[in-house]
Every structure is written in C-alpha cells, then in structure tokens.
Amino acid sequence: MTVRPEPLPQVLEISPYVPGHAPPAREGKVYKLASNENPLGCSQAARDAVQAATAHMEIYPDGNCAQLKAAISRRYGLDKARLVCGAGSDEIFQLLARAFLTAGDNIVQSAYGFLVYQLVAQQSGAQTRFAADTPELKADVDAMLALVDERTKIVFLANPNNPTGTYLSVEEVRRLHAGLPKSVLLVLDAAYAEYVSRNDYAAGIELASEFDNVLMTRTFSKIHGLAALRLGWGYGPEHVIDAINRVRGPFNVSAVAQVAGIAALADTDFVEKSLRVNAEGLEKLTDGIRALGLEVVESVANFLLARFGSAEEAKAAASYLETDHGVSVRLVAGYGLPEYLRITVGDEEGVDAVLTGLKAFCSK
Numbered sequence: 001m002t003v004r005p006e007p008l009p010q011v012l013e014i015s016p017y018v019p020g021h022a023p024p025a026r027e028g029k030v031y032k033l034a035s036n037e038n039p040l041g042c043s044q045a046a047r048d049a050v051q052a053a054t055a056h057m058e059i060y061p062d063g064n065c066a067q068l069k070a071a072i073s074r075r076y077g078l079d080k081a082r083l084v085c086g087a088g089s090d091e092i093f094q095l096l097a098r099a100f101l102t103a104g105d106n107i108v109q110s111a112y113g114f115l116v117y118q119l120v121a122q123q124s125g126a127q128t129r130f131a132a133d134t135p136e137l138k139a140d141v142d143a144m145l146a147l148v149d150e151r152t153k154i155v156f157l158a159n160p161n162n163p164t165g166t167y168l169s170v171e172e173v174r175r176l177h178a179g180l181p182k183s184v185l186l187v188l189d190a191a192y193a194e195y196v197s198r199n200d201y202a203a204g205i206e207l208a209s210e211f212d213n214v215l216m217t218r219t220f221s222k223i224h225g226l227a228a229l230r231l232g233w234g235y236g237p238e239h240v241i242d243a244i245n246r247v248r249g250p251f252n253v254s255a256v257a258q259v260a261g262i263a264a265l266a267d268t269d270f271v272e273k274s275l276r277v278n279a280e281g282l283e284k285l286t287d288g289i290r291a292l293g294l295e296v297v298e299s300v301a302n303f304l305l306a307r308f309g310s311a312e313e314a315k316a317a318a319s320y321l322e323t324d325h326g327v328s329v330r331l332v333a334g335y336g337l338p339e340y341l342r343i344t345v346g347d348e349e350g351v352d353a354v355l356t357g358l359k360a361f362c363s364k
C-alpha cells in the first residue's frame with residue numbers, strides 16, 4: 001500500500017459544490033441565468049472605488065473592516081460591535097462550522113434548503129439533518145424542530161430560500177426560534193432579503209438584536225452585484241461574533257472588496273433600479289412560464305423554480321435553452337428537485353430570451 005498524506009475521512013465524503021456555468025460562446029448574446037447574479041452588473045460607484053483602490057495593492061487590508069462596518073451600521077442602524085465581515089457569506093458559514101461544530105454534532109436545515117450548510121458541516125465531521133419541506137416547498141418549522149436533539153448546534157434557514165424562492169413569515173421564524181433550546185444557534189441567511197416586498201417578512205435584524213442565539217447573514221453578491229469580489233457580513237450577539245473573529249483569517253476581506261462594499265451601500269439608485277428590473281422581470285417570467293402550462297413556484301427573490309414533466313424533460317429543456325438560445329439555467333437535481341429548473345430573473349432581454357426559448361421547447 002502506498003503511504004501518502006491522507007485528509008480527514010469526513011473531507012473525502014464531501015461532494016464539492018457545483019456552481020452554475022455560463023453558456024458556451026456562440027453567435028449572438030448569451031445569458032448566464034444560473035447563479036442568481038445581478039443582470040445589471042454592479043454600481044458604477046463601486047467600480048470606481050475598486051479602480052481607486054488599485055493604487056495601493058501593496059498595503060494589507062484593514063483586518064477589522066472598520067469603515068465597511070461603519071457603513072453597514074449606518075445603513076441598517078446596527079451596533080458595529082455585533083458585525084463581522086467575510087469573503088462572501090459562504091466564508092461566514094465556514095467559520096461558524098469551525099467555531100461551533102465537531103464530530104458527532106449535527107445541524108438542521110430544510111430538505112430543499114441551501115446546500116452549502118451541509119458542506120461546511122461535513123468539514124467539521126458534523127451530520128446534517130434534513131427536514132422535509134411543506135408541499136408548497138417551504139421550510140416546515142415543526143419538521144425542523146422535530147429533528148433538533150442534544151447534539152444539534154446550528155439550525156440554518158435561508159430566508160428567502162435558494163433554490164425554492166419561498167420564504168417564512170416573521171411569525172414563523174419567531175416560532176422556529178422559540179422552539180429551539182438556548183444552546184442552539186439559529187442562522188438566518190438573508191442573502192435575498194433586499195428583493196422581498198412582503199409585509200410579513202423580516203430579514204432577521206430584530207431577532208439577531210434581541211436574542212443570544214441568532215445570527216443573520218447578508219451578502220453583497222446578489223442585489224449589489226459584487227459576487228466576484230466575495231463580500232458578506234453577519235450580525236449577531238457579541239459572543240458569536242467573537243468566536244468567528246477567533247477562527248477567521250486576520251485579513252479575510254480584501255481591501256478592494258471593502259471599498260466596493262462601502263460604495264455599493266451608498267448607491268441607493270442602483271439598488272432601486274435593480275429592484276425595479278427584478279420585480280418586473282419576476283412577474284413577466286412567472287406569468288410567461290405559467291402561460292406555457294408549466295408550474296412555477298411562487299418566488300419572492302431574483303430567481304424561480306419551473307417544473308417540468310420529468311427529470312429528463314427538465315434536463316432536455318436546460319440543454320436546449322443553452323445550445324439553441326444561449327441561456328444557461330440551473331439544474332437542481334442535486335437538491336432533490338430533478339424535475340425543476342432554477343432560472344435567474346435577467347434583464348428584460350434575458351427574461352424574453354428564456355420565454356422565447358421555453359416556448360419553442362414546449363412546442364417541439
């Protein structure tokens with residue numbers, strides 16, 4: 001037997017995350033609608049800030065992200081001492097796993113919830129317990145609570161959830177929290193919070209302010225269109241922030257990302273325009289796909305799930321959209337939803353390209 005360095009056994013059990021891909025180059029336009037990115041790009045002010053920051057790339061970034069935290073705290077009215085920044089919210093999930101999970105522990109998430117939570121738990125040797133969703137593809141509070149035991153350390157809830165696009169009301173989230181032991185950390189992943197326009201929705205600021213066991217995470221990757229820079233943040237009790245600070249890299253957020261984030265937060269015009277384009281596109285895409293006779297899960301985010309007759313049909317539709325219409329969408333079989341496709345809401349042209357493509361596919 002060859003002797004070689006062996007990683008931890010739990011590491012070999014991880015199936016790496018499969019990101020959405022761009023359509024192959026072709027004549028005419030292509031639309032990458034597979035990763036819930038902002039079809040408008042990002043704020044010009046953020047781009048300018050990045051350009052200016054390139055003058056001093058020899059200097060280490062501020063490891064405390066003080067100015068960025070000040071900007072976030074002003075924008076949302078938050079206590080700076082309860083903020084932590086990360087290289088994407090993904091990094092914050094990784095850091096939570098490192099700080100709170102060990103072999104034999106478990107996390108609880110919804111069956112069709114975001115898969116990154118399971119990946120970070122696996123690194124720490126922790127199990128993931130998946131609670132069945134409701135028939136409407138919403139997280140089921142009672143099912144989640146039923147899976148919590150004395151080894152549960154974290155309950156993750158993406159709200160709104162990816163890939164379903166559904167959300168839980170503030171009352172339902174409060175009920176989930178109320179049912180948890182005080183030793184369990186509730187992580188409210190609000191990556192799509194900005195898009196939600198429902199009166200009964202809250203991202204989690206109040207809960208994370210009020211309780212010792214709630215952390216809310218946010219990202220600059222979606223509405224702010226800065227996914228390439230990797231920037232996210234968390235807001236929660238100081239003892240949780242302190243634990244994350246102990247396990248993170250001292251310079252985990254680049255200087256370029258920090259200045260871009262500050263500029264992006266200030267550019268409310270860009271955010272409003274992004275919201276408007278998304279609201280119009282989401283409605284047109286939902287109605288248009290339903291008019292073709294396909295089921296669409298009601299979404300409050302910048303993407304939706306469309307249901308096909310079978311897993312084969314969903315796959316055929318995805319490859320047809322890509323090869324014949326230059327549109328890439330996301331297969332979600334890995335989430336246990338093989339007969340669905342997740343489609344990001346593009347700009348007007350992108351939405352039209354999906355509808356034209358799907359219409360042609362359905363009449364084949």
Ligand SMILES: *Cc1c(COP(=O)(O)O)cnc(C)c1O
Pocket residue numbers: 036087088089090091114158161162189191218219220221222227230231232
């Ligand atoms: C896109 C997304 C994020 C954001 O991840 P980043 O690492 O900040 O880019 C977080 N949670 C969910 C559910 C997402 O879909």
